[in-house]
Amino acid sequence: MGVAVAAAGIVAIVLLGPGKDKLKPHKPPVAATPAVQPAVAGPGASAPRVHVGATIHMRELLFQSPVAHVRAGQAVQWVNTDPVDHTVVQNLGPGGAATPLFTSPRIPPGGTYRVVFHNPGTVAFVCTLHPTVMTGRVIVSAA
Ligand SMILES: [Cu+2]
16 A cells, blocks of 8 residues: 555655543544655655645534645645544545545544645545535645
8 A cells, every 4th residue: 555655746744633532531542643754755865754734623523625726746734623533534525436545543632633635636525524614735846
């Protein structure tokens, strides 16, 4: 799976914090998705820091800014400021047979999820826990 994700030019990084999920004893901690190295390194790409080009807050069961604009090589960061879990998954639409390019674990309250987009284009996403009200898209322009 990691190879396929890297080939598609998308890197998912899970940052779970500040650890409010530890207050929920009814389920095990969410396993962090391993970071996938970018398939293509551009200028300055050797730096381990991820440049966050847009932040989307998940609040009141909505993506507060459902359309994010970033440049290729930048990350979109989703921050859960709701008291309930959310997810961020590529939205392939009804009957989509392909595997999503990114699938977050359940993001707990206070948690953050990042995906680095390396190729220009438009990628739709959805919260699979609230798919009728939580959708959006990322528009990636050339670097
Ligand atoms: Cu949700």
